[in-house]
Amino acid sequence: MTLQAISAGFGRTGTLSLKLALEELGFGPCHHMKEVLENGPVQVPLWQAAADGQPDFAAIFKGYKSAVDWPAAAFWREVSAAYPDAKIILSTRSAESWYSSFSETILPTLMAKDRWPPPAVPWLTMVSKVVIDRSLGGRTDKDGVIAAFHAQEAAVRAAIPASRLLVHQASDGWEPLCAFLGVPVPATPYPRTNSKEEFFQLMKGGDNI
Numbered sequence: 001m002t003l004q005a006i007s008a009g010f011g012r013t014g015t016l017s018l019k020l021a022l023e024e025l026g027f028g029p030c031h032h033m034k035e036v037l038e039n040g041p042v043q044v045p046l047w048q049a050a051a052d053g054q055p056d057f058a059a060i061f062k063g064y065k066s067a068v069d070w071p072a073a074a075f076w077r078e079v080s081a082a083y084p085d086a087k088i089i090l091s092t093r094s095a096e097s098w099y100s101s102f103s104e105t106i107l108p109t110l111m112a113k114d115r116w117p118p119p120a121v122p123w124l125t126m127v128s129k130v131v132i133d134r135s136l137g138g139r140t141d142k143d144g145v146i147a148a149f150h151a152q153e154a155a156v157r158a159a160i161p162a163s164r165l166l167v168h169q170a171s172d173g174w175e176p177l178c179a180f181l182g183v184p185v186p187a188t189p190y191p192r193t194n195s196k197e198e199f200f201q202l203m204k205g206g207d208n209i
Contacts, residue, residue: 001064006079010152011106012105025181037123044123068089089177107145
């Protein structure tokens with residue numbers, strides 16, 4: 001099994017909905033931070049090694065057909081090069097709405113190191129390295145974070161040929177995604193999930209890693 005679809009979009013750009021959509025379309029299992037939470041003893045050390053410059057994507061993505069969200073999005077260049085036949089999806093939304101969501105969920109969680117539950121410290125340490133250090137260039141102020149968001153999108157658009165890239169918002173629904181992947185449009189609605197409330201419910205799983 002090898003990756004057939006990879007999303008280069010930051011977390012909070014509809015990535016959990018995209019994960020569910022890809023799995024419904026036959027591109028599952030789909031790697032997502034949720035998978036890291038659920039398989040912490042295996043996934044966290046592998047991603048920590050990747051953050052330290054020693055990625056083993058074959059081990060990380062063993063058994064997966066697609067990958068979205070962080071941590072993978074922080075390594076989109078390396079992952080897209082490692083899987084040259086995979087289609088690349090840039091999950092996106094407006095920068096302001098993304099920042100509003102990110103600044104009320106992921107960012108404050110990563111900034112509150114003094115409140116990290118002890119079992120979750122290795123996981124959150126890795127996530128902080130991947131998200132703040134790698135994706136955001138160490139910036140946590142609004143201007144710096146939004147600049148990193150724009151820089152990521154610009155870099156993806158510049159590096160990936162148009163024939164291999166789909167820029168996709170959750171509001172676009174099934175049609176462009178299915179056309180891009182060459183699969184039929186399902187009769188079911190496009191997934192809508194991972195509200196702020198769902199995010200914090202998911203985060204509770206990290207307490208037990």
